[in-house]
Amino acid sequence: xxxxxxxxxxxxxxxxxxxxxxxxxxxxxxxxxxxxxxxxxxxxxxxxxxxxxxxxxxxxxxxxxxxxxxxxxxxxxxxxxxxxxxxxxxxxxxxxxxxxxxxxxxxxxx
Amino acid sequence: xxxxxxxxxxxxxxxxxxxxxxxxxxxxxxxxxxxxxxxxxxxxxxxxxxxxxxxxxxxxxxxxxxxxxxxxxxxxxxxxxxxxxxxxxxxxxxxxxxxxxxxxxxxxxxxxxx
Numbered sequence: 736x737x738x739x740x741x742x743x744x745x746x747x748x749x750x751x752x753x754x755x756x757x758x759x760x761x762x763x764x765x766x767x768x769x770x771x772x773x774x775x776x777x778x779x780x781x782x783x784x785x786x787x788x789x790x791x792x793x794x795x796x797x798x799x800x801x802x803x804x805x806x807x808x809x810x811x812x813x814x815x816x817x818x819x820x821x822x823x824x825x826x827x828x829x830x831x832x833x834x835x836x837x838x839x840x841x842x843x844x845x
Numbered sequence: 846x847x848x849x850x851x852x853x854x855x856x857x858x859x860x861x862x863x864x865x866x867x868x869x870x871x872x873x874x875x876x877x878x879x880x881x882x883x884x885x886x887x888x889x890x891x892x893x894x895x896x897x898x899x900x901x902x903x904x905x906x907x908x909x910x911x912x913x914x915x916x917x918x919x920x921x922x923x924x925x926x927x928x929x930x931x932x933x934x935x936x937x938x939x940x941x942x943x944x945x946x947x948x949x950x951x952x953x954x955x956x957x958x959x
Contacts, residue, residue, distance in 0.1 A: 739888075768946055778889060778934060780946035790944035826888050833879070834947060836888035 737761045739837035741827050747843045748817055756812045756840045758827030766830040767810045769802065771795070771823040772839075778826065784810065817844045847872040849937050851950025859958050864925055866953045868935035869917045875937040878911060878918045879947070883932045892933075893920070922955075930957045 740759045748754050760767050769781040783790040784802055801813045810829075814821055822844045827837045848871040858864045870878075876897035881889035895902045895909045895918065902909050906925075911918040922929055932954050936947040 766944065770946070777951045778936075778947075778949040780948065783944050783946050785944060791946060793946070833891060833894065835891065836881070838888045 739827055739829055739835055741825075741837040741840050743840060744838065745841045745843075747845065750819055750844055751816050754814050754817055754842065756814075756825050756827075756842070758810045758812075758837055759808050760810055760827065760829030761831075761835060762808070764829035764831045764835075766790070766834075767802075767804070768828040768830070768834065769812045770826045770828065770836075772826065773823045781812075814842075817842075819844050847875055847937055847939070847948040849935060849948050849950040851935050851953060853953060854951065855954045855956070857956040857958055858925055860925060860927060862925055864920075864922045864929070864955055866920045866933055866935070866955070867917060868919070868937075868950050869915075870937040870948075871916065872937070872939065873913075873916065874939040877938045878909070879936050879938075880907075880909060880920050881934045881936065881949075883934060883952070885931075889934060925955075925957045927957050927959060930955060 742757045767784040770778050772778045780793050781796045782792040799815045803811050824839045824841050826839045828834045851868045879894035880892050882892045883889045893904050893907050893909050895911050906923045908921040932952045934952045935950045938947050
């Protein structure tokens with residue numbers, strides 16, 4: 736069964752550093768998403784991406800965040816200058832009508 | 846924007862009994878309501894969903910009901926088993942897998958007591 740994959744599974748970084756989280760969506764899906772989940776809290780929508788551009792973004796998705804589909808398979812989330820409060824689980828999802836989530840990347844900012 | 850409330854935050858039931866988790870939503874434009882199960886250290890996995898043109902959907906031991914007038918929907922798990930123990934999230938969206946993204950509830954930690 737096709738699934739969304741994410742790398743790395745864990746990432747530790749210093750405050751102020753840039754991080755790139757990577758996702759490979761399910762191949763025939765057209766919509767891609769990033770969500771985050773701070774420990775013990777609910778999953779929060781960050782951004783959706785369709786036809787090589789951002790469709791919607793939440794207020795969390797500020798200028799420090801960017802997304803890119805650099806090739807036909809990868810979908811990335813970049814955080815330019817990480818803050819302590821960026822520590823969370825980041826989930827990628829893709830959709831053809833139903834959203835399927837990847838296993839997540841646990842980001843820890845020290 | 847959409848706001849989804851979910852109750853209870855923790856639910857403990859005896860193995861074999863039924864579990865019910867309830868959610869309310871605020872945006873009457875929402876028409877897609879999925880339920881996700883999240884096991885420790887994993888991503889949310891879709892277990893069942895319902896769209897606003899139906900009032901109930903069932904898949905083996907799992908059922909979801911939707912009341913659009915009252916803006917609430919519920920997850921029912923019958924004959925609970927130890928492997929049902931997990932955190933369950935309800936969500937709402939106004940397009941179903943489209944641009945807007947899902948608005949999640951805060952989750953229910955379901956504990957199945959042997």
